[in-house]
Amino acid sequence: MSEASLGQSYRQIYRRRLAVLSVLVLALGLSFLVDVATGPSIFPLGELLRGLVDPSSLDQAKSVILWDVRLPYAIMAVLVGAALGLAGAEMQTVLNNPLASPFTLGISEAAAFGASLAIVFGVLFPVAIQTYTVPLFAFLTAFAACMIILALSRTFGAGAHAVILFGIALVFVFKALISLVQFVAEADALQQIVFWTMGSLGRATWEQLAIVTCVLIVCFPFSMRAVWMMTAMRSGEAQAASLGIPVERLRLVVLFRVSVLAGVAVAFAGSIGFIGLVGPHIARLALGEDHRLYLPGSALAGALILSLASIASKALIPGVVIPIGIVTALVGVPLFMTLIVRQRHRL
Amino acid sequence: MSEGLRIRDVSAGYGPRRVLHDITLPQLQPGTITAVVGPNAAGKSTFMKVLAGLLPSGGEIVLNGEAYLQRSPSARAKLVGYLPQSIPAGSGLLAYESVLGAYRMTSGSQDAEPVERVFRMLDLENVALRPVSELSGGKRQLVGLAQVLVREPRLLLLDEPTSALDLRWQIEVLRIVREAVEQRDAVALVCVHDINLAMRFCDMVAVLSEGRLLAAGPPSQAITSETLKTGWQVEARIENCSLGYPVVLADEPVRGETVVPMP
Structure with missing residues (x-):
């Protein structure tokens, strides 16, 4: 290989990966439109696009269906998928664990516990802040779970397999705590908690969408600022530290970000599994591990999977919307097991 | 100005466990390679981590007149290149x-x-x-x-860079490292297990055993039958090959004395 061709060849690979990233964007746009168009009543494409540009072109009923039901639902699928995909990718890098994700390490379950606490004891807070107490509690418990995982890994010098086992233990602990909260909850609160445990986009509101959007807008640039440090982390902790990267601080900052992303996603959409695991793996296969492309790719892949799952949740049983957490779990478990088999040499 | 590397009274450990005890080396000159050798668990990798600033330590470590470990990690990374063992x-x-x-x-x-x-x-x-x-x-x-x-970098710290390489590349790597240090007046410390490689291609040898410095100096002075007996617990001879370079020939483990257990 000649002197010039090595750099040129790499730039070709990089351009090809950029093209794949663009295809992901297009696929997500298409999936989003299909998600909005499908449901108990189908929007023809022309009518849908007209309704999006000019809401007054639709009759009152269709306008309500499009703007108050379909759009919040479809946008929430994209945002929550992106948040979970990004969170999973960052976790896998800083914990050097291909099986790490908010769901597999109990972070989502912890957030669901925080959310259920906020629901049950929400009456204690002023009405004006009650919309924010659920995501805030979800974030706090998710962050606490991240810190527990980190502390256990450090204390016992745990390898990848042990971290997953700690995560499974946390899932059981938080499941038990959620059951305890359910046990003492009033009937109304109990119904809401059950919604969280199944994972559903059905209650998405524009206000919630604004909160998730803000979180993504704040978190994503911070993630992208650290892409070179995160890329260097893939060469091992010792190598990263010798490059001047404050490994411990980076890990703490990233886990804080993961807690915010997972907390807000779980607070509004419930416990949706496997997106944070599968999204990054798809991105890794398609785009490699250069984090300049891997991080946005993971967010896009997560968004695309959840958007497709949203379509599937409406299409599997005509007239019925299955909670999306059930769909992602049914698709995610075989994928998760495939990953374990493929990654067994690293565990 | 290139003065090389000064290492005096360096001690370090992991928590309460002290692994390195008052290591002092002769001044390591610019453009030279120093081999760090010793039996298993001698503290070689810990020594490298200390010099790379990855482990806190006591003592004096000065590169070209500057206590570079005081620098911020990112500023230090411009001076020091560290290759971990794995x-x-x-x-x-x-x-x-x-x-x-x-x-x-x-x-x-x-x-x-x-x-x-x-x-x-x-x-x-x-x-x-x-x-x-x-x-x-x-x-x-x-x-x-x-x-x-x-x-x-001005200081290269290579922890067993040749352990997975074939014979040709063991020599090539040390040749490339020599070129790099000579071109930039840099200092290299290289952990190796192969004592003959160290003696043949390095300017200085530092022998560590149980976290202490056993000997340091030019290869023929640092590696002696006595050092091999004390450090590695082997009876060995040092003979000259046909080109005149010293070669270690290990005969047998030392009998009747405490053998350092393998980790």
């Missing part, structure tokens, strides 16, 4: 990306030429665009070395 096998980064990342992190430069040059130097061009996880242990080790060399 390179993770699971990285999905392309070899080229892993070296490019190391270069960008320390130089901030967009120039790709130094990256390409180091791949040529280590004859890695054919594997440059393959994921690190698909490379053999030897090639991975060379990619790790490329990550160090591309930064053109």
Whole structure:
């Protein structure tokens, strides 16, 4: 290989990966439109696009269906998928664990516990802040779970397999705590908690969408600022530290970000599994591990999977919307097991 | 100004466990390679981590008149290149990306030429665009070395850079390291298990045993039958080969005395 061709060849690979990233964007746009168009009543494409540009072109009923039901639902699928995909990718890098994700390490379950606490004891807070107490509690418990995982890994010098086992233990602990909260909850609160445990986009509101959007807008640039440090982390902790990267601080900052992303996603959409695991793996296969492309790719892949799952949740049983957490779990478990088999040499 | 590396009374450990005890070496001159040798668990890797600033330590460590460990980690990374003992096998980064990342992190430069040059130097061009996880242990080790060399550090700390390499590349690596230190008046410390390699290709040898310095100096002074007996617990002879270089010939483990247990 000649002197010039090595750099040129790499730039070709990089351009090809950029093209794949663009295809992901297009696929997500298409999936989003299909998600909005499908449901108990189908929007023809022309009518849908007209309704999006000019809401007054639709009759009152269709306008309500499009703007108050379909759009919040479809946008929430994209945002929550992106948040979970990004969170999973960052976790896998800083914990050097291909099986790490908010769901597999109990972070989502912890957030669901925080959310259920906020629901049950929400009456204690002023009405004006009650919309924010659920995501805030979800974030706090998710962050606490991240810190527990980190502390256990450090204390016992745990390898990848042990971290997953700690995560499974946390899932059981938080499941038990959620059951305890359910046990003492009033009937109304109990119904809401059950919604969280199944994972559903059905209650998405524009206000919630604004909160998730803000979180993504704040978190994503911070993630992208650290892409070179995160890329260097893939060469091992010792190598990263010798490059001047404050490994411990980076890990703490990233886990804080993961807690915010997972907390807000779980607070509004419930416990949706496997997106944070599968999204990054798809991105890794398609785009490699250069984090300049891997991080946005993971967010896009997560968004695309959840958007497709949203379509599937409406299409599997005509007239019925299955909670999306059930769909992602049914698709995610075989994928998760495939990953374990493929990654067994690293565990 | 290049004065080399001064190491005096260096002690370090992990928590309450002290691993290194008052290590003092003769001044390591610019443009030289010093081999750090010793039996298993002698503290060689800990010593390298201390010099790389990855482990807190006591004592005096001064490079070209500056206590560089006082610098911020990112400023220190511009001076010191450290190759850890093991390179993770699971990285999905392309070899080229892993070296490019190391270069960008320390130089901030967009120039790709130094990256390409180091791949040529280590004859890695054919594997440059393959994921690190698909490379053999030897090639991975060379990619790790490329990550160090591309930064053109003034202090090279290489922890067993030849352990996975064949005979030719063990020699090639030490030749390339010599070129690098001579060109930039840098100092290199290299942990190796092969004492003959150390004696043949390094300017100085430091022998560690149980966290203490057993001997240090030019190879023929540092490696003696007595050092080998005390440090490695082996009866050995040192003879000259046909080219006049000293060669260690190990005969048998020392009998009737406490043998340092293998970890």
